[in-house]
Amino acid sequence: MDIQLILNELYEAGVLESHVQKLKPLTGGTSSEVVAVMDGTHPRYVIKQNDPAMIEVEAEFLHTYAQIEKLSRLVYVDSLHRYLVYTFKPGIAGQYRKTNKADLLLSLATEVIAHYKPLESERHYGYPDHPFMKWRDFLLYRTKESEEIIQDVLPQEDHRFVQALVAGMPPRNMKYLLHGDLGVHNFVFAENGTLTGIIDPDPVVGEPLYDLIYAFCSSPDSLTFDAILPAAERLGPELTREYELNKEVLQGLYFRIATCIRHHPEDLDQYAAAWTYWLNRAR
Incomplete structure (x- = not known):
């Protein structure tokens, strides 16, 4: 899915303040595409695209364990499970x-x-x-x-x-x-x-x-x-x-x-x- 279409959807859903965002590619898995949405020079959110079955279960994992501080916080899941958004974990x-x-x-x-x-x-x-x-x-x-x-x-x-x-x-x-x-x-x-x-x-x-x-x-x-x-x-x-x-x-x-x-x-x-x-x- 084109990343600009995703940004537009996230803007319309109220996740992002603007549909024009500075992005930074991140290393993903064997089948996923991952980018960071930047807040100035710091990553704020991560957008991950993957197979819908994988997106669905990853979203379930993050939602189920939202109280575990060492995990990212789930922010948004596409209704068709084409992508999800979660908070960026700063560090090395x-x-x-x-x-x-x-x-x-x-x-x-x-x-x-x-x-x-x-x-x-x-x-x-x-x-x-x-x-x-x-x-x-x-x-x-x-x-x-x-x-x-x-x-x-x-x-x-x-x-x-x-x-x-x-x-x-x-x-x-x-x-x-x-x-x-x-x-x-x-x-x-x-x-x-x-x-x-x-x-x-x-x-x-x-x-x-x-x-x-x-x-x-x-x-x-x-x-x-x-x-x-x-x-x-x-x-x-x-x-x-x-x-x-x-x-x-x-x-x-x-x-x-x-x-x-x-x-x-x-x-x-x-x-x-x-x-x-x-x-x-x-x-």
């Missing part, structure tokens, strides 16, 4: 300084994930355009995708171990709307390295620990049990019942190794070392 995006990961995870658990809300039982697990009846089926799908990428980077017995581990997960009937892409690349930091914002959700319906482990595995530093345990404990028994943390982390690390091979091969040695560490803990 994606510049993780590898400080204290345990503190970062604890902040995420306390200020974000602990505030997730359960969904009605009729909702399916997974992404809106690829739903699953069971959470385990979504994870098995991700496991198969990851195996095709990892191939002989890991021995076949490791692939079989992960497949058996995921297939043997007990049903927990927990459905929450998750960020889905809760990694350091989507974190906004202040100059002193403090986490101030989280951007670009790719919402998934699933279990809250998935987001915490995603964040934990999204950088190759401090991938130890001691770094994630305090945050996992902070989520409380209602969000972590029946979990075996070692096995859950091993699943998330398997998915991350596949992402590493595709996008960050320079980190593979560190992830390989972490894999050995967690595999020994999970067996």
Whole structure:
């Protein structure tokens, strides 16, 4: 959709004071187009265009968790879900300084994930355009995708171990709307390295620990049990019942190794070392 038409619509809806605005292109996802609406030299709003199903679920995520301060505030959603508008989160995006990961995870658990809300039982697990009846089926799908990428980077017995581990997960009937892409690349930091914002959700319906482990595995530093345990404990028994943390982390690390091979091969040695560490803990 032409951006000028969007600006005109936002002006007519009373979102913008004028339909003539200074814009600044921002880096979007694989399918989204993102621009900032400037207030002088400072970004004020973000306009994101994407597939309507993705816009609808991202708007739902921001609306559902409007009370979470680290998330942007939803300002406007197009009635046809062609685009949405949300407030710009000031700070340094994606510049993780590898400080204290345990503190970062604890902040995420306390200020974000602990505030997730359960969904009605009729909702399916997974992404809106690829739903699953069971959470385990979504994870098995991700496991198969990851195996095709990892191939002989890991021995076949490791692939079989992960497949058996995921297939043997007990049903927990927990459905929450998750960020889905809760990694350091989507974190906004202040100059002193403090986490101030989280951007670009790719919402998934699933279990809250998935987001915490995603964040934990999204950088190759401090991938130890001691770094994630305090945050996992902070989520409380209602969000972590029946979990075996070692096995859950091993699943998330398997998915991350596949992402590493595709996008960050320079980190593979560190992830390989972490894999050995967690595999020994999970067996």
